[in-house]
Amino acid sequence: MGVRLLRAADIALACPMDEAIEAVAAGFAALSSGQASVPVRLSVPLAHDGVALTMPASLAGAPVYSVKLVSVAPGNTALGRPVVVATVLLADARTGDVLAILDGTALTALRTGAAGGVAARLLSRPESARVALFGAGAQARTQLEALACVRAIREVAVVARDPAHAASFRAWAGAARSLASIAVRAADAKEAVASADIVVTATSSATPVFDGRWLPDGVHVTAVGSFRPDMRELDEHTMRGARIVVDQRGAALAEAGELRGTHDDDVVELGEIVAGRVPGRTSARERTVFKSVGNAIQDLVVAARAFERAREVGAGEELAFP
Numbered sequence: 001m002g003v004r005l006l007r008a009a010d011i012a013l014a015c016p017m018d019e020a021i022e023a024v025a026a027g028f029a030a031l032s033s034g035q036a037s038v039p040v041r042l043s044v045p046l047a048h049d050g051v052a053l054t055m056p057a058s059l060a061g062a063p064v065y066s067v068k069l070v071s072v073a074p075g076n077t078a079l080g081r082p083v084v085v086a087t088v089l090l091a092d093a094r095t096g097d098v099l100a101i102l103d104g105t106a107l108t109a110l111r112t113g114a115a116g117g118v119a120a121r122l123l124s125r126p127e128s129a130r131v132a133l134f135g136a137g138a139q140a141r142t143q144l145e146a147l148a149c150v151r152a153i154r155e156v157a158v159v160a161r162d163p164a165h166a167a168s169f170r171a172w173a174g175a176a177r178s179l180a181s182i183a184v185r186a187a188d189a190k191e192a193v194a195s196a197d198i199v200v201t202a203t204s205s206a207t208p209v210f211d212g213r214w215l216p217d218g219v220h221v222t223a224v225g226s227f228r229p230d231m232r233e234l235d236e237h238t239m240r241g242a243r244i245v246v247d248q249r250g251a252a253l254a255e256a257g258e259l260r261g262t263h264d265d266d267v268v269e270l271g272e273i274v275a276g277r278v279p280g281r282t283s284a285r286e287r288t289v290f291k292s293v294g295n296a297i298q299d300l301v302v303a304a305r306a307f308e309r310a311r312e313v314g315a316g317e318e319l320a321f322p
Helices: 008-014 017-032 104-123 138-150 163-175 189-194 249-255 270-274 296-313
Strands: 002-006 042-045 051-059 064-072 084-092 098-103 130-134 155-159 183-186 198-201 220-223 243-246 267-269 288-291 317-320
Touching: 002 008, 002 296, 008 098, 008 104, 008 296, 017 104, 017 138, 017 267, 017 270, 017 296, 051 296, 064 104, 064 296, 084 104, 084 296, 098 104, 098 296, 104 138, 104 220, 104 243, 104 270, 104 288, 104 296, 130 138, 130 189, 138 163, 138 198, 155 163, 155 189, 163 183, 243 249, 243 270, 249 267, 267 270
Parallel strands: 002 098, 130 155, 130 198, 155 183, 198 220, 220 288, 243 267, 243 288
Antiparallel strands: 002 317, 042 051, 051 064, 064 084, 084 098
């Protein structure tokens, strides 16, 4: 039998962002409806404050399941390499045969951006046009791509510790056809946040990246960077009084530093909003926060869509295995 190898370019061709957003929305709805089996991920520590995680997922009635091995290596920034490095295996749910090996780094960025897109579509004000974006790496890029799919974004203020990273992000955005109408500039944290309709944090910071007292009324915040109890990109001022939405209660409450001391009844799942069981934003002045620690159902639904489309268009490389 053959195994299809899907590299980053193959995934981008087979599953563009707008399709990834729809796949992730359906995946979250299935997760919150009890149709998905997604154990809390296992992790082991690596050198230099890194961590490796395994993330399996299956979906009732689906013909495939997935397993992701992902490492987070903060030291990779200095090496010019992605902080998040991953590989995803897609396998037949009946036989267990491996069907595809996917570039999990590209897939993780895509599906995380797609989750931010789903959240912004449901939680940000429809007229939202100005974005404060903390971070300038691969995750920040897909967050902006997803926002551009669901809102008429006009301006993005990028906050990055290294000015060269902000300049690189601006050059990338300027060359992206789908972002041609968006003005991208570097900014400091206070200036960026104070004028934003949407704030996105996609950093590896273990401490809050802005003061929540700077946030205007009605802002939507998506936080995707921190993923351990000892990390938090958002401070208490940001969280206090906000409508808090998570990808999955169990994982988010166990892993997100921003949610320490928070209980099940204090948060809603994004899938519950997608399915129409609970409301999203309830007023124009309400502050909404989507706190994501990542969920394997995202990997499964995006990998499955990319694999199916790749077979249709002949993308990827067919390998003889085993």
